[in-house]
Amino acid sequence: MPSLHELQSAFADTLLNPDTTHTLSYVAQDKISRDQRLFIYRNHVFSSLTSALQGAYPVIERLVGAAFFRSVARGYIRLHPSTSGDLEQYGDSFAEYLSGLKQVDEHTYLPDVARLEWAYHRVYFAADVPALSLEMLAKVDPDQQHQLRFGLHPASQLLRSSYPSLRIWQVNQKTYSGDQTVDLSIGGNHLLVLRPQLDPQIHDITHDEFTFLESLACNKNIADSLDLVADVNPEFDLTSCLQKFISNKTLVIFSLENQGDQTRAYRKGDRTWPQSKRQKT
Amino acid sequence: MTTESIERPPAQIPAQAGIGLRAEHYKEVIGSQPPIGWLEVHSENYFGQGGKPLHYLEQARQLYPISLHGVGLSIGSTDPLNKAHLDHLNRLIHRIEPGLVSEHLSWSSVDGKYFNDLLPLPYTEEALKHFSTRVHQVQDILQQQILIENPSSYLSYSHSTIAEWDFMNAIVENTACGILLDVNNVYVSAVNHGFDARHYLRAITADAVQEIHLAGFTIDIIGGQDILIDTHNKPICDEVWALYQVAIERLGAIPSLIEWDSDLPPLDFLVEEASRAQTIMDECHALVA
Structure with missing residues (x-):
C-alpha cells in the first residue's frame, strides 16, 4: 500500500506523462480499465490548462490555428506545469517557450505578440x-x-x-x-x-x-x-x-x-x- | 471600506436558492437584480488585485450575500499548505465578507506542480488524519469555519477502507468544519462506483450540512459502460432533483446553489432552476409546518 505522498507523486507523473512506467496498481478497475479512468483525469487537466492558455493568448491561437495551438499547449503543459491553484497565473513563460520552438521558426514575431498578450492579461488583473x-x-x-x-x-x-x-x-x-x-x-x-x-x-x-x-x-x-x-x-x-x-x-x-x-x-x-x-x- | 460595509446586505447566506455568478452575467445580474437569495463565486477568479472581476464582485456584494467557493487550495495535497494562496483568500474574505467559505475533499497539487483539477483521495486512516490536520490549519489561518464539499470521482483506490460519507463525517468530527453537500456529485459518484446515493444522503451528518450544490453532468461511454462526468454545463437531471427532494426532506431548508460553469445558459434559465429548488424547499417546509 503506497503512502499518500507516494500515491500523489505517481498519480501526478501519469497525468503529465502518459508513457510513465507507474502502474498505479491500487487504482481499482472493472469494465473500465485503470488507464481509461486515469485518462479522464489527464484529459481534464490538459483541457483546463489549455483553456487557460487560450484565454490568455487568443491572438496566438488565431495566428497558428486552433489545432496547432492545442498541440503547442500540450508540449508547454508537460514542460511547464502549472505552479499555482489560480489558473489566471498560468502561462507566464509561454512566449519564451514559443521562441524555442522549431515549428514556428519562420514566424519570429510570435513570441513578441505572446509577450503583448501576457502584458495585457497581467494588467487586466x-x-x-x-x-x-x-x-x-x-x-x-x-x-x-x-x-x-x-x-x-x-x-x-x-x-x-x-x-x-x-x-x-x-x-x-x-x-x-x-x-x-x-x-x-x-x-x-x-x-x-x-x-x-x-x-x-x-x-x-x-x-x-x-x-x-x-x-x-x-x-x-x-x-x-x-x-x-x-x-x-x-x-x-x-x-x-x-x-x-x-x-x-x-x-x-x-x-x-x-x-x-x-x-x-x-x-x-x-x-x-x-x-x-x-x-x- | 466603512461606507461599503454599511450599505451591504448581511453576510449570512439565507436558507434559499442561489446561483453561481460568472463573468458573462455580471452586468445583467447587477442591472436586473433577479429574485434569488444569494450568489456564489469561485474564490480564485478574484485573486487579482483589481480590475473588472473585483469591481463587479463588489457591486454584486452590495446587492446579495456572497459565498466564496474555492477550487485551488489543494487541501488534500501532501505538499505544505500554499500560504500565498491562503493570503489571497484571506484578503478576499476581508474585502467581500462572505457568508460561507468552501473547498473540496480532494487534492490538486504535489511536488510543487498543480493540476488545477479535483483529484481523488484514497479513503484511508492516513488520508483522514492528513486531511483533518490540513482543514484545522486552514481554519486557524482564516480564523473561520470552512465547508468541505464531497467531490465527483471517476476512480477509486483498492486500498480505501472508509466509505466517502463516513470519511466526510469523520472530518467534521475532527475539525468542526461544515459540509457542502453536492447532490449532483453524490449521484455522479454513486453511478460511477456503484453505491446507493440515497444511503449517502441518509448517512451524512445532518447538522453539518450548511450548503447544497445542484448541477448537471455529461455521460461518457467508456469500455461499453456509462461514466458520468461532472461538467457543470447541463441542466440538473430528474434523478438529481429527486435526490435533492430527499435531502431537503431530511435536512430542512438549506442554502442551495445552481452551479453552472461552462456553456452558460441565459441568466433567466439559472433563475428558473433556482426557483425550482426554492419551490421544493418551500413545499417541504409547508408539509412540516
Whole structure:
C-alpha cells in the first residue's frame, strides 16, 4: 500500500506523462480499465490548462490555428506545469517557450505578440490606484523638481518589439474586420499597456517616451531619466511628456529624494522642469 | 471600506436558492437584480488585485450575500499548505465578507506542480488524519469555519477502507468544519462506483450540512459502460432533483446553489432552476409546518 505522498507523486507523473512506467496498481478497475479512468483525469487537466492558455493568448491561437495551438499547449503543459491553484497565473513563460520552438521558426514575431498578450492579461488583473495628485505635485519646490521620482501604475507594462506587434494584435481582434495583412517591414514598436480604469489600453509610444518611462520605472529620478533621452534627442519635450503620462494615469505616484522644508507652487506651463545636464553646460 | 460595509446586505447566506455568478452575467445580474437569495463565486477568479472581476464582485456584494467557493487550495495535497494562496483568500474574505467559505475533499497539487483539477483521495486512516490536520490549519489561518464539499470521482483506490460519507463525517468530527453537500456529485459518484446515493444522503451528518450544490453532468461511454462526468454545463437531471427532494426532506431548508460553469445558459434559465429548488424547499417546509 503506497503512502499518500507516494500515491500523489505517481498519480501526478501519469497525468503529465502518459508513457510513465507507474502502474498505479491500487487504482481499482472493472469494465473500465485503470488507464481509461486515469485518462479522464489527464484529459481534464490538459483541457483546463489549455483553456487557460487560450484565454490568455487568443491572438496566438488565431495566428497558428486552433489545432496547432492545442498541440503547442500540450508540449508547454508537460514542460511547464502549472505552479499555482489560480489558473489566471498560468502561462507566464509561454512566449519564451514559443521562441524555442522549431515549428514556428519562420514566424519570429510570435513570441513578441505572446509577450503583448501576457502584458495585457497581467494588467487586466493588476491593482487599481487613484490618479496622481496634481495639487501635491504643484507644491514641490522647483529647485527640487529634478530629484522627483515617479512610480508607474501597477496596471501598466512597457514592451518593445522589433516587429509591428501592436498591428498584428489589432488585426487579429475578433472585432476587426479590415485587411488582415501586416507588412513586417514597417518595423518595430514601443508599447505601453495600461489599464487606467476597467479596460486595458495599448498605447504606441515613441522610443524616447519608452526610454524615459522605463528609466522612471527603474526608480531613476527626473534628471537622470531626462539625461538618458536628451543624449539621443535634445529636443525631447519633458513637460508635455510628463503631462501626457500623468493625465493618462501612467504615472500615479511621486516622491522626492530629499524632502525640503520650503515648497513653492509649480505653475502649469512654466518650463521650470530641469533641463538636461548637457543642455545646461 | 466603512461606507461599503454599511450599505451591504448581511453576510449570512439565507436558507434559499442561489446561483453561481460568472463573468458573462455580471452586468445583467447587477442591472436586473433577479429574485434569488444569494450568489456564489469561485474564490480564485478574484485573486487579482483589481480590475473588472473585483469591481463587479463588489457591486454584486452590495446587492446579495456572497459565498466564496474555492477550487485551488489543494487541501488534500501532501505538499505544505500554499500560504500565498491562503493570503489571497484571506484578503478576499476581508474585502467581500462572505457568508460561507468552501473547498473540496480532494487534492490538486504535489511536488510543487498543480493540476488545477479535483483529484481523488484514497479513503484511508492516513488520508483522514492528513486531511483533518490540513482543514484545522486552514481554519486557524482564516480564523473561520470552512465547508468541505464531497467531490465527483471517476476512480477509486483498492486500498480505501472508509466509505466517502463516513470519511466526510469523520472530518467534521475532527475539525468542526461544515459540509457542502453536492447532490449532483453524490449521484455522479454513486453511478460511477456503484453505491446507493440515497444511503449517502441518509448517512451524512445532518447538522453539518450548511450548503447544497445542484448541477448537471455529461455521460461518457467508456469500455461499453456509462461514466458520468461532472461538467457543470447541463441542466440538473430528474434523478438529481429527486435526490435533492430527499435531502431537503431530511435536512430542512438549506442554502442551495445552481452551479453552472461552462456553456452558460441565459441568466433567466439559472433563475428558473433556482426557483425550482426554492419551490421544493418551500413545499417541504409547508408539509412540516
